[in-house]
Amino acid sequence: SVSSKPDYQESASHEADEGQSGVVIEATGINKSFSELQVLKDVSISVKKGEAVSIIGPSGSGKTTLIRTLNGLAVPDTGIIKLDGENIFFSHPDQPRSRRLPRQNEIKKIGMVFQQFNLFPHKNVLQNITLGPRYHRRGSKAQLETEAMGFLDKVGMLEHAYKYPHQLSGGQQQRVAIARALAMHPKVMLFDEPTSALDPELVGEVLKTIEVLAREGMTLIIVTHEMQFARRISDKIYFMDEGSVVHSGSPQDMFDNCDEPRVRQFLKEFN
Numbered sequence: 001s002v003s004s005k006p007d008y009q010e011s012a013s014h015e016a017d018e019g020q021s022g023v024v025i026e027a028t029g030i031n032k033s034f035s036e037l038q039v040l041k042d043v044s045i046s047v048k049k050g051e052a053v054s055i056i057g058p059s060g061s062g063k064t065t066l067i068r069t070l071n072g073l074a075v076p077d078t079g080i081i082k083l084d085g086e087n088i089f090f091s092h093p094d095q096p097r098s099r100r101l102p103r104q105n106e107i108k109k110i111g112m113v114f115q116q117f118n119l120f121p122h123k124n125v126l127q128n129i130t131l132g133p134r135y136h137r138r139g140s141k142a143q144l145e146t147e148a149m150g151f152l153d154k155v156g157m158l159e160h161a162y163k164y165p166h167q168l169s170g171g172q173q174q175r176v177a178i179a180r181a182l183a184m185h186p187k188v189m190l191f192d193e194p195t196s197a198l199d200p201e202l203v204g205e206v207l208k209t210i211e212v213l214a215r216e217g218m219t220l221i222i223v224t225h226e227m228q229f230a231r232r233i234s235d236k237i238y239f240m241d242e243g244s245v246v247h248s249g250s251p252q253d254m255f256d257n258c259d260e261p262r263v264r265q266f267l268k269e270f271n
């Protein structure tokens with residue numbers, strides 16, 4: 001039933017925003033250069049509500065830059081980015097004046113979890129989580145703290161609510177970072193290699209947390225080198241190489257049926 005859905009899922013009143021297609025976030029024809037180096041070449045991706053989408057590929061292929069364009073941390077040179085069918089970025093090479101930068105109220109519908117957890121070092125866990133919601137006046141202090149405790153419970157960090165980041169392991173800090181992103185009630189969560197800064201024994205607890213979100217129907221996009229994880233949780237996987245999407249499809253399509261030599265070569269190195 002609807003009432004049993006986790007509270008970060010959108011209420012029915014928002015369903016209409018997405019229109020018939022169910023597409024929550026869509027990037028079309030994204031190009032991006034850093035001086036001489038073109039790091040994104042006509043990249044397009046599309047993610048539907050409730051989908052878990054992974055982006056894989058060799059280092060330097062543009063995966064991180066791509067997801068940073070989705071929430072305004074990197075600005076494309078050209079392309080279109082839509083959230084709920086509405087342009088949040090638009091720039092056409094022949095119409096430079098059409099360019100529009102994303103606004104804060106649009107960006108905050110997109111949650112982001114970084115490689116380096118980026119918690120505020122002088123705030124405790126609970127404060128780290130309530131800071132954003134309090135700034136955006138999402139409720140009273142007491143309401144937001146109660147809600148934050150719910151998110152901490154979800155990521156298995158309830159008992160650490162009053163600790164400071166330096167008192168936590170990397171895996172624990174990353175789970176707090178996930179709770180912090182959830183507390184803004186995002187429409188989509190972006191994960192940029194969330195386990196690559198962790199000691200191997202801490203990777204599992206973070207992947208498990210993300211997997212729970214995926215299973216509950218959170219819309220998410222994850223850049224990852226964890227191939228078994230990507231295969232297990234993804235509805236769709238994009239493979240990037242040298243700034244381009246060279247293949248996309250279901251996990252089975254990517255891992256078992258894809259003849260693209262760059263994909264085969266890359267996956268072979270993980271076996």
Ligand code: ADP
Nearest residue numbers: 034037039057058059060061062063064065066
């Ligand atoms: P990936 O996530 O697939 O490893 P990135 O998106 O991080 O790839 O990087 C793609 C390319 O863009 C790399 O060659 C990288 O060095 C370059 N790059 C990324 N960010 C910047 C930046 N801010 N300035 C200059 N070059 C950058």
